[in-house]
Amino acid sequence: MLVQIISWLLILSGIFFAVTSAVGLFRLPDFFARVHAAGIGDTVSAALIILGLMLNSGFTLISIKLFYILFLLWFTSPISSHSVVKAARHSGLEPFLVEKEKTNRKTD
């Protein structure tokens, strides 16, 4: 019973983080901040949801498979965020704040 409650708490908080990252993906001002939001969704919310599911299924083969999925997600999603940002920097996109400072300097 307690395990069930904890697992549902984990899953619900994971959903909360997923929704947060989706909102951030639409609302944040520039590309880099959006990647940051998506990265949170990929790592934290996926981890919470998978942990909740693991508690739900108990110590079985399913849990081990879920653990592998979690491992894969934690391994790939930060690296892919990193590479996306790197590609953006390489193709000449500046972060929002840098551009703002530049325009401020021009106006001064």
Next chain:
Amino acid sequence: MLAITALAVIRMRSLFAVVILFGIYSLLTAVLFVVLDAVDVAFTEAAVGAGISIVLMLGTLLIAGRRADADTHTPLLPLFIVVITGAVLVWGTFDMPHFADPQDPAHQHVAPRYIYDSLAEIGIPNMVTSVLASYRGFDTFGELIVVFTALVGVMALLGIPERRQSRRQVSEKTGPEFSGPILTIGASWMIPFIVLFALYVQFHGDFGPGGGFQAGVIFCSAFVLYALIFGIELTYKTVRPKLLILTSASGVLLYAGTGFVSIILDGNFLDYNVLSNTPKAGQHLGIFLVELGVGITVASVLILIFFSIVQSRKRRYQMQPDNHLDSQVRE
């Protein structure tokens, strides 16, 4: 969802977004196949549609440019024709049996034999593999030849990828130094697992979803990742294009050779029963060889197509080195 994505694909002008939407479309289709319990097809759709074809389309965009030209014709006549055709097709479906009707001719003809007898006749649990590689082996052979012909077509258009003979070392713009430690270490951890997974899919196709086509695509994706992170020169050193041309043909030959061996052993073309002492062992051996041929050909064909696209891009880049960066930034 599928309809919304398709409409978005039609309305968009930015081809880059269209390609990404195609990936989403394929992923949704794969989910739909999973819901319909067609796991093998879903696997193929996810690997081919959402995976490698997106990479190849993005590569094509690098050669062809990112924006679509403006329409020069009015959409009325095509719309009229499409509406008429669609209406005729919908009218035709009224005569078709209902969805999942057991009296459906499609479920009466050969399907019961596949479902009830394939375990006794072929001896492998995954029906899809036994239909694909044994009952319908000739069709699959045709598909493999289509894949091979696609490679020949691409190489005829874009040129045969060749390793440069110059002594020039790994260029600074694409080598591992450019990618940085995070990407290189991450990729060098990922690639062995991708290859291992590809081999698992290849040899586990008898028991679960999988087989040569999917395995070939996954195998190719490992090389694409390597090329993206470590640069194309190092990839050419890892697998030589000449070797790949050889293997892509030899996979088709392996498939056809299995068929001819069964002819020599007094069977029909691709009749695996005669390959070994007992029919079941023969089927196992035949399906194994055939799937191996499919996997080898698909993997090497896809890697070669990727190489051709990269090389043709490079050739353009070398012809007009100044315009390249400007046009990128402007886009």
